Amino acid sequence: MSSTARIQSVSIQERRERERAERHRLIVDAARELAEAEGWDAVTTRRLAERVEYSQPVLYSHFKGKDAIVRAVAVQGFRDLTERLRDARTAHRSPEKALRALADAYTDFAATRPALYDAMFVREVDLSFGTSETPPELRAAYGEFLAAVTPVAGDDDPETLVEVLWSALHGQATLNRGGRLRPDHHRARLDLLLGRFS
Amino acid sequence: MSSTARIQSVSIQERRERERAERHRLIVDAARELAEAEGWDAVTTRRLAERVEYSQPVLYSHFKGKDAIVRAVAVQGFRDLTERLRDARTAHRSPEKALRALADAYTDFAATRPALYDAMFVREVDLSFGTSETPPELRAAYGEFLAAVTPVAGDDDPETLVEVLWSALHGQATLNRGGRLRPDHHRARLDLLLGRFS
DNA sequence: TCCATTTTCTAGCAGTGCTAGGTACGAGAG
DNA sequence: CTCTCGTACCTAGCACTGCTAGAAAATGGA
Numbered sequence: 001m002s003s004t005a006r007i008q009s010v011s012i013q014e015r016r017e018r019e020r021a022e023r024h025r026l027i028v029d030a031a032r033e034l035a036e037a038e039g040w041d042a043v044t045t046r047r048l049a050e051r052v053e054y055s056q057p058v059l060y061s062h063f064k065g066k067d068a069i070v071r072a073v074a075v076q077g078f079r080d081l082t083e084r085l086r087d088a089r090t091a092h093r094s095p096e097k098a099l100r101a102l103a104d105a106y107t108d109f110a111a112t113r114p115a116l117y118d119a120m121f122v123r124e125v126d127l128s129f130g131t132s133e134t135p136p137e138l139r140a141a142y143g144e145f146l147a148a149v150t151p152v153a154g155d156d157d158p159e160t161l162v163e164v165l166w167s168a169l170h171g172q173a174t175l176n177r178g179g180r181l182r183p184d185h186h187r188a189r190l191d192l193l194l195g196r197f198s
Numbered sequence: 199m200s201s202t203a204r205i206q207s208v209s210i211q212e213r214r215e216r217e218r219a220e221r222h223r224l225i226v227d228a229a230r231e232l233a234e235a236e237g238w239d240a241v242t243t244r245r246l247a248e249r250v251e252y253s254q255p256v257l258y259s260h261f262k263g264k265d266a267i268v269r270a271v272a273v274q275g276f277r278d279l280t281e282r283l284r285d286a287r288t289a290h291r292s293p294e295k296a297l298r299a300l301a302d303a304y305t306d307f308a309a310t311r312p313a314l315y316d317a318m319f320v321r322e323v324d325l326s327f328g329t330s331e332t333p334p335e336l337r338a339a340y341g342e343f344l345a346a347v348t349p350v351a352g353d354d355d356p357e358t359l360v361e362v363l364w365s366a367l368h369g370q371a372t373l374n375r376g377g378r379l380r381p382d383h384h385r386a387r388l389d390l391l392l393g394r395f396s
Numbered sequence: 397t398c399c400a401t402t403t404t405c406t407a408g409c410a411g412t413g414c415t416a417g418g419t420a421c422g423a424g425a426g
Numbered sequence: 427c428t429c430t431c432g433t434a435c436c437t438a439g440c441a442c443t444g445c446t447a448g449a450a451a452a453t454g455g456a
Contacts, residue, residue, distance in 0.1 A: 016434095044411080044412065044413080045412080045413060045414075046411085046412085046413095054435085054436090055435070055436050055437080056413090056414080056415095056436090057414085057415075057416095057435075057436070057437095058434090058435070058436085059414095060413095060414070060415080061434085061435090065413075065414075066412095066413065066414090121372075121373075121378075122320060122372075124376075125375075125376045125377075127376075127378075128376070128377035128378065129377060129378040129379070130377065130378075130379075130380050131377070156390055157386070157390075159380075160383055160386050160387055160390055161390060163370075163373075163379050163380070163383065163387055164366070164370070164387050164390050164391050166369070166373070167366060167369030167370040167373050167379065167387070168362070168365060168366035168369055168391070169369070170369040170372070170373055171364070171365030171366055171367070171368040171369025171370070171372070172361075172362070172365040172369070174319075174320075174368070174369070174372070175319075175361075175364070175365050175368055177323075178322075178323045178325075178326070179323075179326035179327060179328065179329070180319075180325075180326065180327040180328075181327070181328075181361050181365065182328050182357075182361065185358055185361065188355070188358050189358060189361055189362050189365070192354055192355075192358055192359060192362050193362050193366070196394040196395060197394060214402095214403095242442085242443065242444080243443080243444060243445075244442090244443085244444095252404080252405090253404065253405050253406080254405090254444090254445080254446095255404075255405070255406095255445085255446075255447095256403090256404070256405090257445095258444095258445070258446080259403085259404090263444075263445075264443095264444065264445090397456100398455105398456085399454105399455090399456080400453100400454090400455090400456105401452105401453085401454085401455100402451105402452085402453075402454095403450105403451085403452070403453085404449105404450080404451070404452085405448105405449085405450070405451085406447105406448090406449075406450085407446100407447090407448090407449095408445105408446085408447085408448105409444105409445085409446080409447100410443100410444095410445095411442100411443075411444090411445105412441100412442075412443060412444100413440105413441095413442085413443100414439105414440085414441095414442105415438100415439085415440080416437105416438090416439085416440095417436100417437085417438085417439100418435105418436090418437085418438100419434105419435080419436075419437090420433105420434090420435080420436090421432105421433090421434080421435085422431105422432095422433085422434095423430105423431090423432090423433095424429105424430090424431090424432105425428100425429085425430080425431105426427105426428085426429080426430100
């Protein structure tokens with residue numbers, strides 16, 4: 001009996017952990033959806049708790065605080081971004097076209113999902129890139145950039161070139177929102193930038 | 199007597215307006231200093247009021263809300279930035295060196311005064327650039343960029359080139375903070391970027 | 397000295413992130 | 427089937443935020 005009880009115990013524990021992981025995902029998804037629908041200001045712990053149909057303290061049994069939730073959304077966003085960058089890059093054989101497709105995919109991602117992009121690049125600060133604790137999702141996105149940039153690097157250091165191009169795209173993406181760049185010249189800016197790097 | 203009274207009235211009104219303008223400036227300066235010392239999270243209406251030695255509602259007799267104060271700090275920041283850009287640009291005769299000096303001044307400004315830079319480019323959204331309500335301070339900063347970029351534009355449209363280079367510098371400045379770029383490669387990134395635009 | 401107006405402050409509202417306390421539920425033992 | 431007991435959960439509340447209505451005080455003019 002005791003052995004049966006123990007086996008049952010384990011399976012119960014497994015079920016609980018499964019339910020926990022499920023609810024974890026539910027919270028992150030709800031936060032992302034709420035942010036994308038109404039902006040991050042609308043993502044309060046109360047509204048989030050209401051949305052997942054639990055009380056506020058449940059959030060704190062999964063995440064250390066609100067920032068940790070935003071961070072989880074950001075990491076999820078990096079998975080999504082990496083996928084899009086890879087699809088764009090591998091769809092072309094010519095290095096120039098592949099790089100252009102990657103740039104288009106990047107700025108398109110930032111433009112169509114501004115709240116998610118903010119979580120990834122504007123809001124959070126404790127998601128560093130170059131250190132040993134950098135999440136693999138960030139490394140993967142960097143890897144896509146590196147793969148697209150290396151063929152056109154020429155004499156330049158590919159890693160530095162990645163940083164330069166990524167920054168340039170990031171700058172265009174963020175300044176474009178907020179009305180700081182002429183909206184109808186988006187293509188012209190990408191043409192001009194990439195024309196100098198191909 | 200009534201004429202004397204009226205003259206006095208006017209001078210009193212002028213004194214009051216002078217005092218009001220003085221206090222306006224005091225609030226903006228206090229907000230900027232507090233933000234630069236402890237970050238924008240520390241800039242609460244209560245702390246700000248305490249710092250200028252008035253009660254909270256006084257802030258709202260000068261500004262519509264906290265956002266308006268941040269906005270005023272940003273506009274003041276644009277005056278400062280413009281001055282630095284002009285000094286850097288006009289210190290060199292060669293267009294290439296002038297552009298490089300401008301880029302150095304820009305990234306240096308962003309790095310040494312991150313809170314002010316945030317108010318100007320990251321926090322606020324209702325400071326648009328290309329419209330008719332664009333504050334003259336923003337136009338002036340843009341003008342410095344245009345003056346530095348035009349000589350090296352070649353066949354490219356100077357205005358588009360300004361947007362591309364400004365975005366590239368903005369991207370490097372913002373990603374550099376937050377540890378998303380290798381700190382010791384700052385010069386290499388600027389070299390690589392400007393090498394393609396000279 | 398008194399009045400009127402303008403300026404300033406006190407007190408409070410609704411909302412925020414977060415947490416301590418008690419409550420209810422469900423698994424295992426008898 | 428009932429009784430513990432530990433876990434999971436929620437209610438209530440804290441200190442704080444931006445902002446505002448109404449009372450209080452200061453100021454200029456008769």
